[in-house]
Every structure is written in structure tokens, then in C-alpha cells.
Amino acid sequence: MNKLLGGVAAAALMTTAAQAEISDGKVKIGILNDQSGVYADFGGTGSVEAARMAVEDFGGTVLDMPIEIVSADHQNKADIASNIARQWYDTEQVDAVMELTTSSVALAVQALSQEKKKINLVTGAATTDLTGEQCSPYGFHWAYDTHALAVGTGGALVEQGGDSWFFLTADYAFGYSLEENTANIVKERGGSVAGAVKHPLATNDFSSFLLQAQSSGAKVIGLANAGMDTQNAIKQAAEFGITQGGQKMAALLFTLAEVHGLGLQTAQGLTLTESFYWDRTDESREFGNRYKERTGAMPNMIQAGTYSGVLHYLKAIEAAGTDETEAVAAKMHELPVSDLFAENGKVAPNGRMISDVYLMQVKTPEDSTGEWDYYDVLATIPGDDAYMDPAASGCPLVE
Amino acid sequence: MTMVFGIPIQALLGQLLVGLINGSFYALLSLGLAVIFGLLRVINFAHGAQYMLGAFVALLALKWAGVPYWAALVVAPLVVGGLSALIERTMLSRLYQLDHLYGLLFTFGLALAVEGGFRWYFGASGQPYSPPAALNGGVNLGFMFLPIYRGWVVVFSLIICLAVWALIEKTQLGAKLRAATENPTLVQSFGINVPLLLTMTYALGAGLAAIAGVLAAPIYQVSPLMGSNIIIVVFAVVVVGGMGSIMGAIVTGYMLGVAEGLTKVFYPEASNIVIFVIMAIVLILRPAGLFGKEA
Incomplete structure (x- = not known):
């Protein structure tokens, strides 16, 4: 009986293989x-x-x-x-x-x-x-993912001496996850976290939060948010003299599209992590x-x-x-x-x-030679360092 | 260091000032809404779109024609006011005899269409607009670093607010306007062109939104979504101040800006709902708003 069933199954398999099965x-x-x-x-x-x-x-x-x-x-x-x-x-x-x-x-x-x-x-x-x-x-x-961004930007800045951090965090799951991942990396590499403030998603005005970050005295202000929130925060940080005061802004999730939106004048000097740059x-x-x-x-x-x-x-x-x-x-x-x-x-x-993921620094308007010439690639971070060890990810599929 | 409720007094002063700056935008925008509602009885949901248009006019005028910031402060309200007058004349004025709801729905639909069109054409990311060179930099006040541009926003918006209040409450033209709202037929019989007055009022309200938009352009990204983010808050400001009360809208705008600023220090997570909590409390205790007259 078993043999017969096996034979039927094998025959069925062969017919499907022969048709090079593409559904519909x-x-x-x-x-x-x-x-x-x-x-x-x-x-x-x-x-x-x-x-x-x-x-x-x-x-x-x-x-x-x-x-x-x-x-x-x-x-x-x-x-x-x-x-x-x-x-x-x-x-x-x-x-x-x-x-x-x-x-x-x-x-x-x-x-x-x-x-x-x-x-x-x-x-x-x-x-x-x-x-x-x-x-x-x-x-x-x-x-x-948030881990790669944290390792890329967080790790690199601590190595450059940015060892105390203050976070501006978007008040939802993504923001928490990004802040937590980055804070862990910062602490792992010997840095400290001076504080954090959670702001509502789609905040127009960051000046209150930026003043709090400024008075914390932290060397790096980590932006655990995305899109327009990050753009507004960076723009207003320049306005309030935060970068001139020696504090560094770290945009934890920022891509070429947002740099383009912000313009090099405002975005220059920013460090960020991306896994792709067109001019590489x-x-x-x-x-x-x-x-x-x-x-x-x-x-x-x-x-x-x-x-x-x-x-x-x-x-x-x-x-x-x-x-x-x-x-x-x-x-x-x-x-x-x-x-x-x-x-x-x-x-x-x-x-x-x-x-691999890449640590980038946004060019100054003087260094940029063309419309989309935005990044200097500062470092290449091997994929195995950037991403979480699958065995430690908590995924039940990993043996 | 002196502490107030566990917060250094310096930080508190800084936040008060920041609140005042944001309050300037609320005041300018709610003033426009209050003028339009008070005189036309139209709930102008297109106000956020008009604010956004003001910022875009400044941006595009600079890009395409090299029009500087100072000129944009004049050009943008004229352009947006003119467009709005056209819309009022051809469409909105037909709805005056109907329920208020129709005006609300019309302006809401208009706002969606305009914002959608801009988003399709310009994308959602927004574009930068630099402040004029004369207002670059900042001054150290001891308790905070005040960007000169922000100081300018407070001063300029205060002047505009007071000017508009004086125009409506203290001049002959304002008196005619108010009379036309009370009894249009009677005022018309005196030979005053009431429809023209109403068109001008709508254009004035829209122009105020455009001025706020130009003022906002160097601070925020100029983006199609900038208006829809702020409009709901501004409605709450008008409701708290009392629908149709000009002075109420101005004072409440500054007050709620400060209240929001302080919330950002004590409990940041609540900063985007504190205005609505205040609104709910005011509506329970004084349904006509803080400065409104009982209908």
C-alpha cells in the first residue's frame, strides 16, 4: 500500500515538474x-x-x-x-x-x-x-533594520568621541526600537545616555525638545524618528545654534531622499547609515x-x-x-x-x-560637484557586524 | 540654580519664549479663521491649505523669479487672497443661504484637492527655504539662544494681529463690515456693496493665512502637508477663544502656544493633546468660549 501511494505521489510530482509549474x-x-x-x-x-x-x-x-x-x-x-x-x-x-x-x-x-x-x-x-x-x-x-542603523551610526559616533547621547524619539514602536537598539550599542561601546524625550509623530516644532537636548550637555543628539520629523528637527537644530555649540546631530534613519529635501546647506556634516549609495x-x-x-x-x-x-x-x-x-x-x-x-x-x-552597510557623511555644498552628489562614504560595515546574529534574534526558525 | 517644579528657571524661561513663538502662528491663523467665521459664518477648512499656499508662493517666487523674502511677505498674501476671492465669488458665495455645513464641506473638499495636487506635483518631503540674511543668526539671552528670525516672527505677527483687530473694531470700514453681518439687507439699502465686502473679508482671512505661511517657510520644511498638520489645532484655538471673537482668537492663540510649550517640558507625550484637553474643559464650563458672547 505504502509503495503504491509513493508511486502515485512520484508520478504526480513528475507531471508538475514537467509543466514547469507557474500558477495562473x-x-x-x-x-x-x-x-x-x-x-x-x-x-x-x-x-x-x-x-x-x-x-x-x-x-x-x-x-x-x-x-x-x-x-x-x-x-x-x-x-x-x-x-x-x-x-x-x-x-x-x-x-x-x-x-x-x-x-x-x-x-x-x-x-x-x-x-x-x-x-x-x-x-x-x-x-x-x-x-x-x-x-x-x-x-x-x-x-x-533598526539594528544595522544603530550599529552604523551609533557605533561610529562613539568611536569618534561622541560618548554621551540624548535621544529625541518618535512616540511609537519604531522610535522606541531605534532608540533602544542605539542606546544598547552606545553603552556597549563605552558611552552613556544622558536622557531622552518622546515627541508625538508628525511634530511641527521641535524647539522645546531641542532646548532640553541642548541643556542636557550630551555630545550627540540622536534622532530616533523618520521622514519629516527628522528633517524639521535638523533644520531647527541649526537655527537654535545647537551644532555651532559643539553638539552633534545623528539622524538614525535618514536617506538620500530626505537629504535632497533638506538641502546640503542644512544637512551638511550629518552622519547617517544606508545600505546603498548610487555613486559607489x-x-x-x-x-x-x-x-x-x-x-x-x-x-x-x-x-x-x-x-x-x-x-x-x-x-x-x-x-x-x-x-x-x-x-x-x-x-x-x-x-x-x-x-x-x-x-x-x-x-x-x-x-x-x-x-554590507555604509556609514556616510553628508557633503558640504562646496564639496558637492553635482545635483545628487551628497555623500562621502566614511566606512563600510560588514553585514555580519551590522545585523543581529540570527541565532540571537529570537526567531524560532533558527536552530 | 533656582528651580520651579524641579525644572531650572532658565529652561522654563526658554520654554515660555518658545511657546510664545508657536503661539504667534496660532494667533495669526486663528485670527484669519475668526474673521471669516465672524463675518461670513463660514467654517473655513481651507485655511490650512491657504497657509501652505502662502509658503509655496514664497518658495516658488524665489525659485522662479528671484523674489526675496521681504517681497514675498507682500506678494504671497496678495496672490493667495486674490485666488481665494475668485473662489469665494464663483463658488463659496452660492452657499451662504444654505446650512453652515455646506460651507464647511466645500472648503474641506477644496483643501483636500489642493493639498493632494501639491503632493502629487512636489512630493511629500518638503523643500527648504532660507531665512533672509538680515535675520540670520541669533542672540544669547543668557537663558537661551534666541534665533533672530523667531524673534521677528513674534514681533511681526503681533503687529499684524493688532492691525487687523483695529481695522475691524475701530475703523469705518470695519463698522460697515460688522453691520453687513448683522443685517445685510439694511446695509445694502444704504448703498453699500455687501457682496464685495464679504469677498474682501474672505480674501483678508486667506491673506492672513498666507502671511503665516511665509513666516513659517524658513522654520519648517515647505511641504504640501504643513497646513493639515496645524489646522486642527488652530480650530481648537478658535473654539477656546470663542467662535467669531477677534480679540479672543489672538489672545487664545498666544496663551495656548505657551500652554503647549510648558507641556513639552513637564509631560512631552501629551503635548499634542493638551490643547484639546483645554478645549474640552472650556466647552464644559463656558460653551461660548473664553471671549465669546452667549448666542
Whole structure:
């Protein structure tokens, strides 16, 4: 009896393999992110364009089947995002959902994807929970996380003598996580934390908080916030003479898009961490220029990361010979990541894609030679140092 | 060091001043709202968009035509006031006979459309606008470093507020306006062009928002979302001050700015709701607002 069943199963397997199984005759990838709110420039439609470029660079088809990119705006609301993802999975034959800016959204969609047994790949959210306690066998986290940002910016500044910190922290999960991660690194490297103040999300005026940071006497003011909050804080710090007074501003999550928005005059001298800079290698320059032709801006690590994620997913389908979730996820874990975004990337068992991150300093207007010439790369931080050891991540999938 | 409630007096003085600076914006914006509501009975939800437009006019005028900050302080209110007058004449004025709710819905929809359009075209990140060279730098007051530009904002907005109050409460034109609100038919029969008066009033309110926008441009990022962030707070200011009370709006604007500043020291997490808590308390104790007359 057992033999017979085995034979039937083997025959079934052979027929599926012979058809080079792609469900519904196409591979459909959904890019779900904030396209109209505070993070619209952080990932936004730029990520959608980057995903399209990945499809084109891959050749437009995988296993002779067409590839389609769909996108939607989740307005930074976890419930809206879950509804869209559910609809995509249930009725629109979407095979994988990617980008997922905002940590609350990413966690919600990752849980849903695991339940539906679909692949999700996060590039736009920061929380380490995605590859920690809430990790998923079909969930992947690309580009950056709060741990890498903390090691990059926090670690580097302590080494440069910035050993006492005061935090301005956005009053929600992401801010706490970023502050906690950075504070740990600072203390680990021999520094101290003088204090912290929590500000509401989307605060217009930071002057009160900045005065408190100023009077704390800390050498570094760490901004554990994002987007417009960080921009306003930096702008107003310059106004209140904080940097002239010798205190350093550290933007813990700041990308090329926000530097562009702020302008070099205000942003100069800032240290920050990104996992991608367009003007670093020949490949990244070539990609950056192509991307700029289509969108009018240079890509940041979220957008370039989305390109890399989509490409890796398609390579995994090709290697697996099917778009079946279990097989593709296995291939995604197994294949090395080698493209213009990451030269020596690898995917850890908890879904974390580990690649180098870079410590950058924003150039002065005098040093900048062109419109998007913004960064000096100060240091390369090897992926294994930047990201949390998978074994210590708390993810149950890591043996 | 002298301490007040566990906070050094220096820090407290600094926060009071910062509160006063923010209060200047609240006062200017709520003044415009109060003028429009008091005289037109329109709840102008487009006020945040008009504030944002003011900042954008300054930014774009500088970028495209090299118009400096000082000229922008005049140009922006004229442009925004002119556009708003056009909208009042062609659309808003048709809603005066209907329930107040229609004016509210119209201006709200208008604000969404304008902000959405700007976000689509300019992106959400915002753009920088440098303060004029004459107002760069700051002075050390001993207890805090006061950026000169912020000091200018307080002085200038105070002058504008008092001028508008005097215009409406103390001049012939203001008297006509107030009369036209009380009894438009009677005033019209005296040969006064009431619709024109109302259009001018709406343009004045919008122009005030635009001035606030220009003043804000060097401090905050000029962004399509800057207005929607502040408008709700400003409505609360008007409600606390008393709907339609000109002086009430001004005084309350400064007061609530200071209250918010102090909250940021004692309990920062509550700083964005303290104004609404005050609003709730005032509504319970004095439903017409602090300076409002019982209807």
C-alpha cells in the first residue's frame, strides 16, 4: 500500500515538474507602500518603478511566463494594508507582496502572508521583529533594520568621541526600537545616555525638545524618528545654534531622499547609515542614472533594495522551476544575493538578508560637484557586524 | 540654580519664549479663521491649505523669479487672497443661504484637492527655504539662544494681529463690515456693496493665512502637508477663544502656544493633546468660549 501511494505521489510530482509549474500562467508581484503620506518620498512610487526595472532587467518573463507588477497605497495603516494584501492573495492571484514601508504594516502583512502561505519581502520597514520573534518561513527583510542603523551610526559616533547621547524619539514602536537598539550599542561601546524625550509623530516644532537636548550637555543628539520629523528637527537644530555649540546631530534613519529635501546647506556634516549609495560602484551608477531618467530622482536604499528583492525572487523562481511558495522560499534562502545592491549578500534562516552597510557623511555644498552628489562614504560595515546574529534574534526558525 | 517644579528657571524661561513663538502662528491663523467665521459664518477648512499656499508662493517666487523674502511677505498674501476671492465669488458665495455645513464641506473638499495636487506635483518631503540674511543668526539671552528670525516672527505677527483687530473694531470700514453681518439687507439699502465686502473679508482671512505661511517657510520644511498638520489645532484655538471673537482668537492663540510649550517640558507625550484637553474643559464650563458672547 505504502509503495503504491509513493508511486502515485512520484508520478504526480513528475507531471508538475514537467509543466514547469507557474500558477495562473503568470507571476504577479504586489508593491504595497505609502504613496501619498509622510513616507511617500522614502519609498513610494519610486519603489514601484524600481520593481518594474528589476522585471525588465530580468527579461520580462520567468520560465516563459509573463511577470506583472501591481501596486497600492496603504496610507501607513495596518488594517488598510492587510485588506489590500488579502484581496491580492485571494482574488487577484498575487504571488508575493513587497516593500511594506512602516513597521506596523510590515508586521501585519507578514503575519497574513504566513497564514496564506505566500512570500513577503520587506524593504521599507525597520523593525527587527520581522526577523525576530515574529519571523516567518516565507518572510524576508532586505535593505536595513533598526539594528544595522544603530550599529552604523551609533557605533561610529562613539568611536569618534561622541560618548554621551540624548535621544529625541518618535512616540511609537519604531522610535522606541531605534532608540533602544542605539542606546544598547552606545553603552556597549563605552558611552552613556544622558536622557531622552518622546515627541508625538508628525511634530511641527521641535524647539522645546531641542532646548532640553541642548541643556542636557550630551555630545550627540540622536534622532530616533523618520521622514519629516527628522528633517524639521535638523533644520531647527541649526537655527537654535545647537551644532555651532559643539553638539552633534545623528539622524538614525535618514536617506538620500530626505537629504535632497533638506538641502546640503542644512544637512551638511550629518552622519547617517544606508545600505546603498548610487555613486559607489560602476553598477550602482549605471542603475542610478537609469532610475533617475525614469523618476527624476536618484534611488535610496529602499528603492534600490526593492529592485534587488524583486530580482532575487525571480531568480529563485527560475532556480526552483516553479512559483510554489515552499520551493521558492527555500531557493531564496539558499541562493547568494549578488547584484548592484549587494555584492556579497546572503539570506539568514530568519529571513534577514545580510549585506554590507555604509556609514556616510553628508557633503558640504562646496564639496558637492553635482545635483545628487551628497555623500562621502566614511566606512563600510560588514553585514555580519551590522545585523543581529540570527541565532540571537529570537526567531524560532533558527536552530 | 533656582528651580520651579524641579525644572531650572532658565529652561522654563526658554520654554515660555518658545511657546510664545508657536503661539504667534496660532494667533495669526486663528485670527484669519475668526474673521471669516465672524463675518461670513463660514467654517473655513481651507485655511490650512491657504497657509501652505502662502509658503509655496514664497518658495516658488524665489525659485522662479528671484523674489526675496521681504517681497514675498507682500506678494504671497496678495496672490493667495486674490485666488481665494475668485473662489469665494464663483463658488463659496452660492452657499451662504444654505446650512453652515455646506460651507464647511466645500472648503474641506477644496483643501483636500489642493493639498493632494501639491503632493502629487512636489512630493511629500518638503523643500527648504532660507531665512533672509538680515535675520540670520541669533542672540544669547543668557537663558537661551534666541534665533533672530523667531524673534521677528513674534514681533511681526503681533503687529499684524493688532492691525487687523483695529481695522475691524475701530475703523469705518470695519463698522460697515460688522453691520453687513448683522443685517445685510439694511446695509445694502444704504448703498453699500455687501457682496464685495464679504469677498474682501474672505480674501483678508486667506491673506492672513498666507502671511503665516511665509513666516513659517524658513522654520519648517515647505511641504504640501504643513497646513493639515496645524489646522486642527488652530480650530481648537478658535473654539477656546470663542467662535467669531477677534480679540479672543489672538489672545487664545498666544496663551495656548505657551500652554503647549510648558507641556513639552513637564509631560512631552501629551503635548499634542493638551490643547484639546483645554478645549474640552472650556466647552464644559463656558460653551461660548473664553471671549465669546452667549448666542
